[in-house]
Amino acid sequence: MSSGLSTKDARVQYAIYGALFGFAFPVIATLFDAFMRDMGFGLSSLIEVQRTQPLHWIIDTAPLFLGFFACLAGIKQQEVIEANDGLELKVQQRTEMLHEQNEELRTIQDELEDSLHRISQSINYAQRIQEAIISNTQELKAQFQESSVMFRPRDVVSGDFPWYVRKDNYHFIAAVDCTGHGVPGAFMSLIGYFLLNKIVKEQGMLDTNDILCELHKEVVNVLNQETESDVHDGMDLALCRIDVSNGEIMYSGAGNPVYHMRDEDLVEYKADFWSIGGTQYKKRKPYTAQKFKYKSGDMISMFSDGITDQFSADGSTKFGYRRVKDHLIANYNKPLSEVHESFEKEMNLWMGDHRQMDDMLLMNVRL
């Protein structure tokens, strides 16, 4: 803002108008006096009027005083004008700033959207790989027509996975729940999947307790957990070996149980406490195995804690073991496809708008 005086400056303008207005007083007064005295309006008579009447000398100062006071008013006016100008400038600066910030936000938003898009694309692609691996449950379906797998990842890819391998008369089925979900979970699931395949298919281990012991050893080895004490990851699982030649099931569990149902009777086989992988505890004991006979038409059920730990819509209660058992018992006589469907419905109703807490896996097999 310029501080020099210009003709546009209110102080100058007001002073000029004040002085001009003030000038009218001596002019009118002098002319009036000359007229009253009948002296005519010639220059000499006007000078004469001025010279003989000292009152005019006071009146002559009017332009000075009025100019001065008008100037004071002009100063005030100028202040208002300048304040206004300042405000306008500020508004303009703010507007520009907001505009810049808007632009910045838009750039950030674009970048975020772009990142999100690329991450989603990447995860969606990863899902195809996981799906290809998990599709081996079709083999399970081929062997046990009455079987169903409810597989519901929390974030596209999953730390849970169903596993099935046939070796001679043995059908190995496992519901595996790796630590974490999403991408880290999916990493772990691949480790688990290939280690289980290796142990059973290549190494030819057949006892479920041996398989879990070996799986633990291998996970510890793969993740260097013997030396790297900061990686606690691993998996919980329920593993069944169905021997179709003598109608016997061998079960071992790391954290997760198996349910065996015959008619409306449900028997729970509890797992060993120790998870696969993770910190090396001195007290750790080898996995144990439990065996039980089955008849044609019996059912076994395995699941991950994503099912039992799911909060209700209002967040007050967890689904819990009880509801899983009740549902299985109540629907025992229905075809498994229907059991599957009604379980999905019950879970949807249960969770309502509550977010899914973890990956979910439920495997039912009719023997």
Place this chain on the structure above:
Amino acid sequence: MVDSLRIEATEDTPEIDFDTTTGVFKVTGRALPENAHEFFKPIEEWVQSYVESPLESTVVEMRIDYFNSAATRYIFNLLMCFEDIVDDGGDAKVIWYYKEDDDMIETKGEELASILEVPFEMKTL
């Protein structure tokens, strides 16, 4: 003596209130951190330095209503640190709170009680 440890709860992580003036260590809330290691590691380190010169008596009050499988491992490791106090002839115990209808938390508590060598009490909320 180490200073008390306090961490505010978030939607996915529990409140940590380890008060070294009273010897009451509280863990309250939900534990499903996206990065369990990042959350629990500093707490574990704090406990490890605490158990080197613990108070006369230490009570760990666990009021957790949800933990995911990764958090379970860290919680187990954390509670195991307190075994050192008992091993050295000190006084430490864990009180495991669960809601009456929460069979998940109850079962987890029973499992931990059977493994941990620290006096372990189960209480309903």
